[in-house]
Amino acid sequence: MLNYILKRLGLAAITIFGVLLLIFIAARASGDVTLLMLPQDATDEMIAAFRAQHGLDQPVIVQFWQFLMGMLGGDFGTSLRYQRPAIEVILQRLPATLELTLSAFGLALVLGVTLGMLSAYWRGSVFDRVIRVVAIMLQSMPGFWLAIMAILVFAVTLGWLPTSGRNGFLSLIMPAVTLATFPLSGILRMTRSSILETIESEYVKFLRIKGVPESTILWRHALRNALIPVIALCGLQLGNLMGGAVITETIFNWPGLGSLMIESFVSRDYPVIQVGVLFIATMLILLNLAVDLLFCVVDPRIRYA
Amino acid sequence: MTTTDAPPLTSPTLRRAKRRLTTLFGLPIIPVLLLAPMVICGLFGPWIWPHDPLGISFGIRLLPPPWLEGGNWSYILGTDQFGRDLFSRLIEGARIALIVSTVSVSVAAVIGTAVGMMAGYYGGVIDMILMRIVDVKMSIPPVLLTILIGAALGGGLATILISIILVFWADYARVIRGETLALKRTGYVQLAKVANVSDRRIFLRHLLPNLAPTCIVLMTLQFGASLVIEAAITFIGLGIQPPASAWGLLVADGRTYLSTAWWIPTFAGLAIALTALGANLLGDWLRDYFDPKLKKR
Numbered sequence: 001m002l003n004y005i006l007k008r009l010g011l012a013a014i015t016i017f018g019v020l021l022l023i024f025i026a027a028r029a030s031g032d033v034t035l036l037m038l039p040q041d042a043t044d045e046m047i048a049a050f051r052a053q054h055g056l057d058q059p060v061i062v063q064f065w066q067f068l069m070g071m072l073g074g075d076f077g078t079s080l081r082y083q084r085p086a087i088e089v090i091l092q093r094l095p096a097t098l099e100l101t102l103s104a105f106g107l108a109l110v111l112g113v114t115l116g117m118l119s120a121y122w123r124g125s126v127f128d129r130v131i132r133v134v135a136i137m138l139q140s141m142p143g144f145w146l147a148i149m150a151i152l153v154f155a156v157t158l159g160w161l162p163t164s165g166r167n168g169f170l171s172l173i174m175p176a177v178t179l180a181t182f183p184l185s186g187i188l189r190m191t192r193s194s195i196l197e198t199i200e201s202e203y204v205k206f207l208r209i210k211g212v213p214e215s216t217i218l219w220r221h222a223l224r225n226a227l228i229p230v231i232a233l234c235g236l237q238l239g240n241l242m243g244g245a246v247i248t249e250t251i252f253n254w255p256g257l258g259s260l261m262i263e264s265f266v267s268r269d270y271p272v273i274q275v276g277v278l279f280i281a282t283m284l285i286l287l288n289l290a291v292d293l294l295f296c297v298v299d300p301r302i303r304y305a
Numbered sequence: 306m307t308t309t310d311a312p313p314l315t316s317p318t319l320r321r322a323k324r325r326l327t328t329l330f331g332l333p334i335i336p337v338l339l340l341a342p343m344v345i346c347g348l349f350g351p352w353i354w355p356h357d358p359l360g361i362s363f364g365i366r367l368l369p370p371p372w373l374e375g376g377n378w379s380y381i382l383g384t385d386q387f388g389r390d391l392f393s394r395l396i397e398g399a400r401i402a403l404i405v406s407t408v409s410v411s412v413a414a415v416i417g418t419a420v421g422m423m424a425g426y427y428g429g430v431i432d433m434i435l436m437r438i439v440d441v442k443m444s445i446p447p448v449l450l451t452i453l454i455g456a457a458l459g460g461g462l463a464t465i466l467i468s469i470i471l472v473f474w475a476d477y478a479r480v481i482r483g484e485t486l487a488l489k490r491t492g493y494v495q496l497a498k499v500a501n502v503s504d505r506r507i508f509l510r511h512l513l514p515n516l517a518p519t520c521i522v523l524m525t526l527q528f529g530a531s532l533v534i535e536a537a538i539t540f541i542g543l544g545i546q547p548p549a550s551a552w553g554l555l556v557a558d559g560r561t562y563l564s565t566a567w568w569i570p571t572f573a574g575l576a577i578a579l580t581a582l583g584a585n586l587l588g589d590w591l592r593d594y595f596d597p598k599l600k601k602r
Binding site for chain 2: 011014015018019022023026027136137139140141142143144145148149151152156236239240242243244246247250251261262264265266268270273274276277280281282284285288
């Protein structure tokens with residue numbers, strides 16, 4: 001167990017190193033980092049000073065080492081737009097994003113598992129067919145389009161909900177619901193197929209032979225085992241949620257991390273983009289690690305070498 | 306891959322048959338019908354569109370579709386803020402979408418399949434490095450990766466293609482690696498090795514044909530996903546730039562005119578959603594048809 005945790009922590013560290021390498025390469029891919037890091041109207045003296053200060057005349061490998069040491073030492077660069085440490089700008093936007101993604105995730109999880117279960121329970125019925133068609137349709141719909149259609153119907157035409165901003169519960173409804181649709185269909189489909197698979201297992205057959213009622217089999221026995229792959233999927237869906245949040249936040253003017261990333265792209269605030277990607281990636285890596293370790297605790301059958 | 310022998314009537318077989326029926330109401334005709342307009346418009350656009358998709362005429366700005374008051378049957382889906390025919394712009398958008406999706410998915414498939422086969426077959430260091438790269442890829446949401454790349458390259462078609470390829474190739478690598486690991490242990494691959502068949506020949510003659518169904522299913526599903534990603538990247542301003550008429554751009558344009566011209570974002574989004582739905586349904590159908598070991602996601 002301890003061995004496994006240490007091994008996973010090591011792998012997570014390597015992955016974070018990979019993310020750092022990717023960010024470094026992405027910056028160098030543009031040719032001249034100075035032009036990325038400095039505002040577009042920077043003078044020649046500013047460029048020369050920046051180069052000298054950041055050792056950009058050094059070999060690439062030395063530059064990467066310095067970049068790495070800077071990141072590990074907590075020096076994440078300064079936002080060009082706000083003239084404040086980039087990490088501060090990020091942390092300031094974090095609560096809004098957490099509020100949005102957690103609401104969406106909760107919604108997707110509750111609805112996805114419930115509907116997936118019912119769909120499996122009444123497999124082949126009209127309900128099952130409708131749910132599955134809806135699920136695959138949701139998966140094909142671009143989230144940003146769904147969001148705009150929601151604004152068109154509920155804000156512009158009906159006037160029930162505010163079009164944008166973060167102003168109380170009403171303003172949370174549309175962003176959270178539209179953001180929830182994508183993970184929802186994945187969770188739903190996974191729950192359904194996982195329950196169907198469990199229902200055909202030996203121990204469920206045995207319970208049937210014993211005469212245990214079908215509903216008891218589903219609730220007491222099948223569900224617990226069927227939910228294991230669903231939890232694994234949830235870890236992966238968190239990444240989708242973060243990606244979706246970038247777009248949803250931009251559409252609804254939600255002052256979170258996602259819209260910050262787009263704003264930073266528009267204003268060429270490269271340091272914030274770097275730290276934002278690093279921050280979100282690290283968060284996802286650690287969350288997935290936590291999910292995996294949770295399995296280890298919850299399911300005694302899973303024995304890791 | 307497919308056998309014509311009557312399979313035993315076990316419950317997995319029944320379930321598979323049932324799944325095949327319910328996904329498509331018995332026929333793969335629906336996904337084909339959903340995908341056909343995009344492919345036809347993409348290939349033959351200039352012969353189909355009734356107006357020049359870039360032809361500006363301010364006299365007919367924001368014309369509604371003909372069934373509404375003020376509409377004109379010459380502009381079957383209405384016009385946009387510059388008086389350009391929306392229907393023609395959607396056709397032009399199909400061409401852009403077809404190019405982006407085909408190129409990105411094919412390149413990702415070739416790279417991913419090659420890497421996955423090598424990692425699964427040789428194992429060792431190649432395998433280890435590959436799986437770490439896959440980990441890195443999984444930890445960065447596609448849109449963020451695009452922002453990172455877009456910030457360096459400045460957005461545009463190249464940004465879209467590079468982002469989608471970077472996001473997708475790892476999926477192939479991961480799945481193909483798993484399949485190769487299983488195939489490696491089969492008798493015919495082991496025997497081919499004993500018979501001193503070259504690695505190249507084993508890859509091309511023994512592994513690749515068996516991996517093809519998995520590859521085809523994944524490519525179809527990713528075709529649908531790439532449409533949505535391309536539109537999303539373009540929508541947030543990192544992808545195709547105006548005045549081109551990419552579908553994502555039309556939705557973005559329509560956002561400004563939501564209260565006066567609902568038809569612009571509605572029809573453009575429908576084009577994306579229906580085409581992606583077609584690809585997803587076809588992918589699901591193919592998966593059931595080939596029945597590879599792809600896990601339902």
